[in-house]
Amino acid sequence: MDFYDRTGKMALGSRLRRLSEQMTEQAAAIYDLYQVDLHPKWFPVFYSLSPSEEKSITDIAREIGHTHPSVSQIVREMSAKGYIVEKKGEMDGRKNFVLLSPAGEQVREKMQAQLDDVTSVIEKAMKETHHDLWKAIAEWEFLLEQKSLLRRVQEEKKVRESQEVQIIDYTPEYQPVFRQLNEEWITKYFRMEESDYKALDHPQEYIIDKGGHIYMALYKGEPLGTCAIIPMDDGGFELAKMAVSPRAQGLGIGYLVGKACIEKARALGAPRVYLESNTTLKPAINLYYKLGFRKAAGPPSPYERCNIQMELVF
Structure with a gap:
């Protein structure tokens, strides 16, 4: 166990696999003890068919939580052993169903004592432990159904990497990258327009000197994102020129610079922040909703x- 103590939670899957292999190996020996000729991996399919009713492969896979190919393989192996027979559906002759054969029924009757003994042993073993493994497994299955381990790791990675993002005020030295970041995404989906050139070529004159503000997002010191707020006639601000380098996707930079701009507008006493976008930019629209914006006229x-x-009213 020293190996798993050293690797820690990273080896959770490997440790569970090791436990599963131990259980499977011992289960095979238990089948031999009761002289039941059944492979341990067949048990879920076998048990699913035990009520002596016919089921489709899809029905079995859904019930036991296995994949369709996995169940198909087990059914083929059990059929070769003579424990399962296949038949066409009465309502739909194109659909195949499986059920236990007479030999399979005999195995079911023979292993009842084994089932009773194993259940009793597992219950006694659980009383010897501080934690109920059965309940713990159920809890983990529920957690992973709600959100996969991959998704959880992706979110954790994003949080960690976003901590290395630094939001700073724009200075003239960032004008070339301010333009590059915006031109990069605009030309990918649309075309540069006259208003783009004015703001991107002369941000000091068209944004900052008018009372606006620009933020730059640095990741490990490299400018990879930007966003601006531009004053409006009603006292509000327009959120504009948000851009994030494709190399920095997934770091939460768009959210961070957008939030910085919103907080700046709030601090300046603006009644609202307004923006314009295009519905084909689904990730951007989702980000705006996350920041609190709602569709407006x-x-x-x-x-x-x-x-x-869209607008965000304070």
Whole structure:
């Protein structure tokens, strides 16, 4: 066990596999003890068919939580052993069903004592432990059904990496990258327009000197994201020029720079923050909703690509 103590929780899957292999090996010996000729891996399918009713492969797979190919393979092996027979469906002749053969029924009757003894032993073993393994497994199955281990790790990775993101104020030295980041995504989906060139080529004049603000997002010191707020006639601000390098996707940079802009607008006493976007940019729209924006009606946009307007009211 020293190996697993050293590897820690990273080896959870390996440790469970080791336990499973131990249980399977001992289960095979138990079948031999009761002179029951059944492979341990067949048991879930066998038990599913024990009520002597016919079922489809799909029905069995759904009931025992195995994949369709896995159940198909077990059924073939059990059929070769003579424990299962196949038949066509009465209502739909194209659908195959399986059920226990007379030989399979005999095995079911023979192993009843084995089932009783094993159940009793497992219950006694659980009383000797501090933790109920059966309940723990059920809890883990429920947790992973709600959110997979992969998804949980992806979120943890994002949190860790986002801690290395630094949000700073724009300075003139960042003008080339400010333009590059925005031009990169605009030209990928649309085309650069006159208003784009004005703001991206002269951000000091068209954004900052008018009372706006620009933030840059640095990841490990490299500028990989940006966002701006531009004053509006009603005292609010427009959230604009949000862009994140494709190399930085998944770090939460869009959320961080967007949140920084929103907090700046709030600090400046703005009644709302407004934005324009396009519904084809689904990740961006989802981000805006996450930041608190909701669909709104606004004045005609100077951008051809705009087909949705949103606002966040303070």
